[in-house]
Amino acid sequence: MQAAQRLGFLLLVTPLLLWLGLLIIIPHIDMFLVSLRERVGVGEYATSLANYRSFIEEPLYLMTFARTAVMSVMATALTLLIGFPVAYYIAKMARGRVRSALFLLCLVPFWVSELVRTFGWMILLRETGLFSSVLQWAGLADAPVEMLYNDAAIMVGLVYTSMLFMVVPLITTLDSLDDAVIEAGYDLGGSGPSILREIVIPHAMPGIVSGSIVVFMLSLGNYLTPIMLGGKDSLWFTELIYSQFIVRFNWELGAAFGFMLLILSSVIVWGTLRLTGQTLEKTMG
Amino acid sequence: MTQPDLACTHLTKRFGDTTAVDDVSFEVPPGSFFSILGPSGCGKTTIMRMIAGFLAPSDGDIRIKGRSVLDVAPNKRPVNMVFQHLALFPMMNIADNIGYGLRRKGLPKPEITRKVGEVLERIGLPDIGTRKVDELSGGQKQRVAIARCMVLEPDVLLLDEPLGALDLKLREHMKIELKALQAAFDTTFVYITHDQSEALVMSDTVAVMNAGRFEQMGAARDLYYRPETAFVAGFVGDSNRWRGRVESVQSDVLRLRSDSGLALLGSRHGRALSDGTTADIYVRPEAIRLGHSPEDVAHFDNRLSGTVTSLLFNGAASRILMRPIEGGEDIEVALPQSGEFAHLERGSDVHVGWSSDQGNCFAAGSV
Numbered sequence: 038m039q040a041a042q043r044l045g046f047l048l049l050v051t052p053l054l055l056w057l058g059l060l061i062i063i064p065h066i067d068m069f070l071v072s073l074r075e076r077v078g079v080g081e082y083a084t085s086l087a088n089y090r091s092f093i094e095e096p097l098y099l100m101t102f103a104r105t106a107v108m109s110v111m112a113t114a115l116t117l118l119i120g121f122p123v124a125y126y127i128a129k130m131a132r133g134r135v136r137s138a139l140f141l142l143c144l145v146p147f148w149v150s151e152l153v154r155t156f157g158w159m160i161l162l163r164e165t166g167l168f169s170s171v172l173q174w175a176g177l178a179d180a181p182v183e184m185l186y187n188d189a190a191i192m193v194g195l196v197y198t199s200m201l202f203m204v205v206p207l208i209t210t211l212d213s214l215d216d217a218v219i220e221a222g223y224d225l226g227g228s229g230p231s232i233l234r235e236i237v238i239p240h241a242m243p244g245i246v247s248g249s250i251v252v253f254m255l256s257l258g259n260y261l262t263p264i265m266l267g268g269k270d271s272l273w274f275t276e277l278i279y280s281q282f283i284v285r286f287n288w289e290l291g292a293a294f295g296f297m298l299l300i301l302s303s304v305i306v307w308g309t310l311r312l313t314g315q316t317l318e319k320t321m322g
Numbered sequence: 323m324t325q326p327d328l329a330c331t332h333l334t335k336r337f338g339d340t341t342a343v344d345d346v347s348f349e350v351p352p353g354s355f356f357s358i359l360g361p362s363g364c365g366k367t368t369i370m371r372m373i374a375g376f377l378a379p380s381d382g383d384i385r386i387k388g389r390s391v392l393d394v395a396p397n398k399r400p401v402n403m404v405f406q407h408l409a410l411f412p413m414m415n416i417a418d419n420i421g422y423g424l425r426r427k428g429l430p431k432p433e434i435t436r437k438v439g440e441v442l443e444r445i446g447l448p449d450i451g452t453r454k455v456d457e458l459s460g461g462q463k464q465r466v467a468i469a470r471c472m473v474l475e476p477d478v479l480l481l482d483e484p485l486g487a488l489d490l491k492l493r494e495h496m497k498i499e500l501k502a503l504q505a506a507f508d509t510t511f512v513y514i515t516h517d518q519s520e521a522l523v524m525s526d527t528v529a530v531m532n533a534g535r536f537e538q539m540g541a542a543r544d545l546y547y548r549p550e551t552a553f554v555a556g557f558v559g560d561s562n563r564w565r566g567r568v569e570s571v572q573s574d575v576l577r578l579r580s581d582s583g584l585a586l587l588g589s590r591h592g593r594a595l596s597d598g599t600t601a602d603i604y605v606r607p608e609a610i611r612l613g614h615s616p617e618d619v620a621h622f623d624n625r626l627s628g629t630v631t632s633l634l635f636n637g638a639a640s641r642i643l644m645r646p647i648e649g650g651e652d653i654e655v656a657l658p659q660s661g662e663f664a665h666l667e668r669g670s671d672v673h674v675g676w677s678s679d680q681g682n683c684f685a686a687g688s689v
Binding site: 221222224225 | 375396397406409422423427471
């Protein structure tokens with residue numbers, strides 16, 4: 038009996054251990070070791086922090102690093118700003134079929150690949166694209182307008198890609214807020230903004246934080262959207278990692294970059310949790 | 323006459339084709355405890371939500387202290403509501419919960435602290451200000467929910483079945499406590515419930531509601547002993563009911579032959595019932611006297627004999643079911659707990675009687 042139970046437990050836990058070990062822990066240990074290697078000659082390596090030093094000493098790397106972090110934070114904030122009213126409407130105001138339909142609408146873009154979705158935006162925004170043509174037709178522009186390959190285009194793409202991951206946790210937490218609590222707020226003299234501030238947002242905090250963490254990580258680690266919508270000057274940090282690994286075969290520096298990105302996202306997520314007084318269990322549970 | 327705290331005139335609410343509240347008018351004098359009693363779906367919650375301002379009436383007027391509040395938003399009305407599940411704010415501690423309305427009014431902080439302290443004292447929970455909502459027991463939450471409203475000194479306090487979620491023992495206790503709180507705050511309470519015992523115990527006036535209309539409004543005692551409609555007779559308290567044909571009418575007393583063949587005397591209390599019509603007669607179990615011999619019940623004008631088919635022991639509210647030898651279905655009779663009938667068991671012969679005055683008659687089919 039006990040042996041059978043033990044076997045069952047082992048069978049259940051094995052996929053998890055395999056997943057953690059093979060896909061997360063071992064590659065990261067290996068990456069870390071690679072990042073500490075310095076090539077001193079052909080096929081000769083020495084352990085040093087040279088890769089991290091060159092990351093700190095090269096302004097372009099640091100600049101791209103900081104830029105990626107700031108833009109990801111901005112994209113997260115923007116997604117929250119747009120996603121919150123959407124989630125509130127779906128969770129609290131829409132009823133029955135309208136509600137399912139709206140929820141489905143949030144989901145529909147994810148039925149096609151990210152590549153196709155991003156091409157969609159390129160079709161809209163490019164010089165000969167829809168927006169440009171409409172502006173010319175309306176007489177607001179007298180020459181084709183290029184709306185691709187700038188930061189705004191990257192932002193649009195990031196927000197669009199991340200929206201679902203913000204809206205879903207928000208709907209879940211807002212759904213669990215009893216309507217009577219909101220009504221009690223009005224009944225006791227609260228106004229719309231004060232109820233939002235004192236009742237709705239504190240209640241939705243776990244959803245806001247978990248949505249923000251997911252969106253932030255997705256944006257930070259996104260490769261396709263910044264490259265395609267931002268062009269060759271997009272200066273996204275993942276692009277640097279890619280070029281070190283694939284273009285320049287400098288795995289050592291690429292691994293160091295990868296680790297810097299991991300540290301950055303960990304620090305920002307930890308900071309956000311501390312700042313909002315949430316714990317990872319509460320937001321992800 | 324003093325001005326009523328709350329007056330509703332011809333209040334009507336239609337949702338599409340259905341009329342949830344149909345031309346209801348009532349007045350609640352200051353400082354009184356007014357209950358609306360009705361089965362679920364009778365429209366009582368709709369009335370409550372219209373008074374609170376969450377729904378706009380289709381027709382009619384709501385006046386609070388003489389002033390119409392129809393165009394006043396819910397957050398500006400001088401009424402507050404205790405919600406069914408209390409709706410305390412789980413993200414705040416108790417003091418912040420109670421202080422919420424005061425903060426919204428823009429009172430200075432020291433005054434809020436003083437008032438919150440005072441009201442916590444009033445409800446007998448002076449030291450719970452810093453506790454969280456989920457650390458309180460059901461009864462404490464109840465009192466906090468009332469305190470949260472009362473601290474704003476509303477003209478009328480609305481209570482939407484607030485005892486529904488409590489267990490029986492606590493509910494009995496809270497009934498008495500609510501009544502005491504109402505006296506202590508000296509505020510008009512409007513209470514809605516489907517539990518007749520809550521309404522009967524606490525209220526000065528009870529309105530029985532059915533299908534969007536008030537069936538009867540009056541003191542608990544009147545509703546119980548002098549129901550004006552068959553619905554009230556059936557809904558408030560328990561009753562034995564017979565349906566039959568009216569054989570003769572003499573002033574207020576009428577003779578009725580039940581479908582099961584019993585000859586019964588009842589009272590029509592001024593209602594229009596004539597010979598040959600079909601009527602229902604309602605008799606309360608505790609209005610029926612139980613006796614060991616026919617002599618015990620000889621002075622009643624309704625008398626039946628039969629055997630006990632069932633003993634329903636329920637402490638002070640114990641009953642027996644007896645089957646009359648004259649025929650018809652079982653009759654529920656209150657079982658006196660004075661010891662006289664302690665040896666009664668299934669199959670015992672018993673005699674029952676009641677006065678015709680206790681049998682309320684209504685035209686059949688009026689429920």
